[in-house]
Amino acid sequence: MLSEDGRLLTAVWLVRERTEREARELFAGLAADLGALDVDPVLGQMARQAAADEGRHARRCRALVARFAAPAAPPAPLPPRRLQLGPPELPIARRALYASVALSCVTETLATALLLELRRRATDATVRATLHEVLRDEVDHARLGWAHLAAVARTGTAAWLAPHVPAMLRAALGGQIAPVDGGAPDPDLSGYGLLPHAEVFRVVRAVAAEVLFPGLERFGIDTAEARASLPS
Amino acid sequence: MDLKRLFHVLVVGGSVAAGCERSRMGGLTAADAAGAQDVGMPESAAPEVPGAAEDAATSDVMSMDGAAMDLILMDAAAMDVGATADAAVATDASDGPTGNPCFCSPTRCCDLHEGAPATVQAGVHCCWGTKC
Numbered sequence: 555m556l557s558e559d560g561r562l563l564t565a566v567w568l569v570r571e572r573t574e575r576e577a578r579e580l581f582a583g584l585a586a587d588l589g590a591l592d593v594d595p596v597l598g599q600m601a602r603q604a605a606a607d608e609g610r611h612a613r614r615c616r617a618l619v620a621r622f623a624a625p626a627a628p629p630a631p632l633p634p635r636r637l638q639l640g641p642p643e644l645p646i647a648r649r650a651l652y653a654s655v656a657l658s659c660v661t662e663t664l665a666t667a668l669l670l671e672l673r674r675r676a677t678d679a680t681v682r683a684t685l686h687e688v689l690r691d692e693v694d695h696a697r698l699g700w701a702h703l704a705a706v707a708r709t710g711t712a713a714w715l716a717p718h719v720p721a722m723l724r725a726a727l728g729g730q731i732a733p734v735d736g737g738a739p740d741p742d743l744s745g746y747g748l749l750p751h752a753e754v755f756r757v758v759r760a761v762a763a764e765v766l767f768p769g770l771e772r773f774g775i776d777t778a779e780a781r782a783s784l785p786s
Numbered sequence: 787m788d789l790k791r792l793f794h795v796l797v798v799g800g801s802v803a804a805g806c807e808r809s810r811m812g813g814l815t816a817a818d819a820a821g822a823q824d825v826g827m828p829e830s831a832a833p834e835v836p837g838a839a840e841d842a843a844t845s846d847v848m849s850m851d852g853a854a855m856d857l858i859l860m861d862a863a864a865m866d867v868g869a870t871a872d873a874a875v876a877t878d879a880s881d882g883p884t885g886n887p888c889f890c891s892p893t894r895c896c897d898l899h900e901g902a903p904a905t906v907q908a909g910v911h912c913c914w915g916t917k918c
Binding site: 769 | 801907
């Protein structure tokens with residue numbers, strides 16, 4: 555596929571590959587922090603499993619990069635970014651909770667909803683199989699965060715996270731939290747795992763309103779600021 | 787996409803995983819559902835293991851972690867989180883309020899209050915003969 559669509563799909567799956575690699579490192583870091591804390595060991599196991607899953611997802615993305623780039627040679631993986639989750643001065647227990655909420659509650663919850671929609675629309679068999687595999691794991695990755703948050707809220711407080719949630723949302727959405735107006739309409743590549751931007755925004759708004767924000771509030775995190783950060 | 791059910795699967799399912807120490811590694815199994823001792827359940831609180839008839843009745847009980855999620859993710863033309871999560875809830879809630887999740891571990895899913903009776907955590911109800 556050498557068309558413009560092919561180039562776009564190559565670029566998208568290339569970015570997804572990098573995202574998966576970054577998630578692998580972040581979950582590995584979270585697993586290490588959880589291992590040093592007096593928390594349910596299941597949480598650490600879930601984080602280690604998530605790191606392994608993300609590495610596998612990256613390989614699936616690489617296969618699709620090669621497929622969409624063909625017959626040209628696939629581009630090299632994008633260099634990973636140096637990511638820092640949360641303020642660097644946080645003590646380890648808060649750093650771990652921040653990472654759990656940012657990675658799992660926010661990012662993976664949104665990703666699960668988007669993947670459900672993506673998979674529903676995917677027509678390409680390989681893309682659909684990849685989305686299915688990733689989705690199956692992302693459900694567990696999201697639940698890691700909700701598990702950790704629930705455990706903390708049971709004996710302490712997570713309210714301090716409230717002002718950080720907007721930044722978590724921005725990070726999860728790549729800085730784009732509003733629909734793109736004007737310009738040429740998106741090509742319909744949903745069969746290959748790419749939703750139109752407006753559709754992404756619609757899903758994100760819905761899952762934030764019905765799943766993410768109520769979930770955070772359930773565990774004592776005020777979401778007024780986060781809700782305001784998502785334009786209607 | 788039924789977002790209420792997605793909330794149930796991710797948020798409620800995740801928070802219960804923390805409390806009941808089962809998570810994706812196993813979750814509540816049919817044996818648990820049938821009354822086998824759960825993690826953290828004191829001997830005195832463990833319900834008796836029911837007979838074969840109840841075993842059969844609960845043999846399709848799915849945890850929110852394993853089989854239920856497989857159902858949620860299985861390929862189906864009309865697939866969404868909704869109907870399959872409903873199925874999970876319906877089969878889990880063997881003797882509790884219809885539509886509520888039934889996760890029970892008396893020592894892990896209850897809020898303890900000094901001087902007052904323990905209460906079931908939000909989103910959970912006791913089932914299979916257990917109570918806080």
